[in-house]
Amino acid sequence: MFSKLKFLFSYMHQYRWWYTGGILFLALTVWVSVTIPEFIQRSIDLIADGRAGNEADFNKNVLIIVGLALALILVRTFSRILIFIPARLIERQLKGEMFRKLSSFGKDYYDENLSGSIISRINNDINGLRLIAGFGILQIGNIIFSLSLTPYKMWQLSPALTLYCIVPMVVVFIIVRIGMAIMVKNTRLQMNTLQRLSGKTISFLSGNSVIKSYNIYDYAEREVQKENISLFGQTLKIAWIRSFVMPLLFNLGQILKIVVLFVGGMYVINGKFTIGELTGYIAYAALLSQPIMGLGWVLTIFQQGFVGISSIQTILERRGADEKRQALPDEIKANLFGDGIRVKNLNFTYHNGEKPELQAISFTIKPGQVVGITGKVGSGKTTLINCLNGYLRPEKGMVYFGDLDAADLRSEDIRSSVRTVSQEVFLFSDTIENNIAFGSEKAPTKNDFKEVIYKSSFADELARFPKKEKTLVGEKGIMLSGGQKQRISLARALYTPCDLLILDDVFSAVDTDTERFLIKQIFDNHPAKSLVVISNRISVLEKTDFTIVLEEGRMAAKGNHRELLEQSEFYRDILALQQES
Numbered sequence: 001m002f003s004k005l006k007f008l009f010s011y012m013h014q015y016r017w018w019y020t021g022g023i024l025f026l027a028l029t030v031w032v033s034v035t036i037p038e039f040i041q042r043s044i045d046l047i048a049d050g051r052a053g054n055e056a057d058f059n060k061n062v063l064i065i066v067g068l069a070l071a072l073i074l075v076r077t078f079s080r081i082l083i084f085i086p087a088r089l090i091e092r093q094l095k096g097e098m099f100r101k102l103s104s105f106g107k108d109y110y111d112e113n114l115s116g117s118i119i120s121r122i123n124n125d126i127n128g129l130r131l132i133a134g135f136g137i138l139q140i141g142n143i144i145f146s147l148s149l150t151p152y153k154m155w156q157l158s159p160a161l162t163l164y165c166i167v168p169m170v171v172v173f174i175i176v177r178i179g180m181a182i183m184v185k186n187t188r189l190q191m192n193t194l195q196r197l198s199g200k201t202i203s204f205l206s207g208n209s210v211i212k213s214y215n216i217y218d219y220a221e222r223e224v225q226k227e228n229i230s231l232f233g234q235t236l237k238i239a240w241i242r243s244f245v246m247p248l249l250f251n252l253g254q255i256l257k258i259v260v261l262f263v264g265g266m267y268v269i270n271g272k273f274t275i276g277e278l279t280g281y282i283a284y285a286a287l288l289s290q291p292i293m294g295l296g297w298v299l300t301i302f303q304q305g306f307v308g309i310s311s312i313q314t315i316l317e318r319r320g321a322d323e324k325r326q327a328l329p330d331e332i333k334a335n336l337f338g339d340g341i342r343v344k345n346l347n348f349t350y351h352n353g354e355k356p357e358l359q360a361i362s363f364t365i366k367p368g369q370v371v372g373i374t375g376k377v378g379s380g381k382t383t384l385i386n387c388l389n390g391y392l393r394p395e396k397g398m399v400y401f402g403d404l405d406a407a408d409l410r411s412e413d414i415r416s417s418v419r420t421v422s423q424e425v426f427l428f429s430d431t432i433e434n435n436i437a438f439g440s441e442k443a444p445t446k447n448d449f450k451e452v453i454y455k456s457s458f459a460d461e462l463a464r465f466p467k468k469e470k471t472l473v474g475e476k477g478i479m480l481s482g483g484q485k486q487r488i489s490l491a492r493a494l495y496t497p498c499d500l501l502i503l504d505d506v507f508s509a510v511d512t513d514t515e516r517f518l519i520k521q522i523f524d525n526h527p528a529k530s531l532v533v534i535s536n537r538i539s540v541l542e543k544t545d546f547t548i549v550l551e552e553g554r555m556a557a558k559g560n561h562r563e564l565l566e567q568s569e570f571y572r573d574i575l576a577l578q579q580e581s
């Protein structure tokens with residue numbers, strides 16, 4: 001509880017002058033609200049008195065009431081502006097911090113959490129915190145000022161009647177608290193279900209083509225329906241409680257009016273109260289019901305918001321993958337690949353895996369070399385290159401850039417030298433040009449756009465698009481074929497110079513002519529100091545300085561084309577298969 005409050009105040013503190021102004025205007029709002037009934041009371045007494053000379057006083061009172069009402073509009077508006085704006089600014093700041101933090105997490109975090117549920121959590125949790133920092137603070141101020149001024153004014157008029165009013169207030173408050181507690185519990189369940197539902201919806205939407213091709217609509221529908229039914233049940237429960245608690249809260253003012261009218265009416269009949277005092281008292285009773293209503297809301301907002309704060313804290317306090325690592329000085333970073341890369345007895349087990357996926361792998365890539373990696377499906381090829389490009393983080397003493405242990409380097413620094421074109425192409429919903437230039441803003445030099453398009457064998461196809469490089473690719477590149485997407489991704493990698501270029505099976509979705517062209521461009525005139533190419537095509541592998549053959553995560557063989565023909569059965573098999581076809 002204390003740590004959550006501390007967390008909240010650390011953000012609110014920056015806007016302390018906004019809040020101070022807001023609270024001052026709030027105090028004024030309450031003061032004006034409780035002053036108006038005094039003038040109403042006096043005016044009614046003047047009417048009841050019925051004397052001819054009362055008119056001037058009566059008119060003066062009415063003018064004062066109108067003036068106070070106008071002042072009330074102003075001060076109330078200012079109090080809300082000064083409290084709600086910092087809450088929105090805190091929301092914006094937190095969303096930015098959460099996004100930066102989430103971008104710094106490694107693969108393990110995203111393996112454990114569905115993206116839909118992360119999005120839903122961020123929205124709900126930060127929303128909860130904003131409600132505390134805005135509406136919650138406003139209500140607390142309102143309650144404190146109203147509950148200290150209004151009962152005081154009521155007590156001055158009649159202590160006994162004030163005690164009569166407190167009884168229904170306490171009863172309503174207890175009922176509302178119980179109702180709110182049940183509501184909060186169900187709201188929490190509802191939020192969890194909503195997270196799961198968004199997670200599933202996003203994954204089904206992105207796997208839409210698989211659902212269509214395998215005709216598994218029923219499965220997708222059942223999965224979504226399951227969450228929908230729980231969500232419906234929880235929402236209904238909340239609606240039931242709300243339909244009981246809310247009328248009680250909203251009608252508390254009416255209940256108090258009945259009590260005041262009944263007991264206060266008796267006082268008027270017995271001459272203890274004037275009719276003006278009774279009217280003033282009724283206005284106070286109405287004013288008093290507002291903070292009591294607010295109290296119910298405040299408790300709910302704080303309970304829900306605190307759940308959100310702990311979830312935000314878990315994300316913000318989690319260490320980013322690179323937080324413990326020191327950034328490299330620019331001159332070292334620029335020459336990171338100067339002596340190549342050395343892999344020494346590399347073993348790697350995924351954080352959620354049971355057995356090592358890579359075992360005892362050792363090799364060195366010198367600047368200028370072209371290295372092939374081949375092996376059966378699931379033999380560890382992608383895992384191996386991800387250990388080189390900083391996406392996966394092997395233990396200390398296994399991968400070195402010159403003398404620097406990769407385990408001590410920031411992923412960002414590694415990626416300034418190592419670029420990967422992965423199997424899973426990701427294109428943004430933007431133009432072809434922007435997709436290629438993506439991430440190049442900070443690069444000191446860029447290659448010629450037209451040359452990059454040519455080298456990626458995309459020039460002819462680009463010329464056929466009516467809008468050329470300004471063509472929009474649609475969500476995740478839906479307007480393009482698999483091969484086109486792969487070549488845009490290759491062009492993106494070639495656009496800014498790098499030292500080590502890794503190509504993960506980029507020839508898989510292209511025809512033989514394109515493959516031949518790409519091989520010529522990349523091998524004869526290769527754009528980086530060194531190349532690592534994952535492929536099972538002999539036409540590619542025969543051009544490398546050496547190729548590593550992986551079998552179940554182990555290095556089964558290593559050598560050039562001629563050596564592998566002697567050493568590796570797998571290599572001979574794929575050659576035979578490709579010669580046949």
Ligand SMILES: Nc1ncnc2c1ncn2[C@@H]1O[C@H](COP(=O)(O)OP(=O)(O)OP(=O)(O)O)[C@@H](O)[C@H]1O
Pocket residue numbers: 111350351352353357375376377378379380381382383384
């Ligand atoms: N995120 C992960 N968590 C746990 N295990 C994983 C993860 N990614 C891959 N693996 C496992 O690691 C092994 C090697 O996978 P990897 O993707 O490196 O193989 P690959 O040789 O590149 O396969 P392919 O030819 O299909 O691309 C597989 O058994 C796979 O199940």
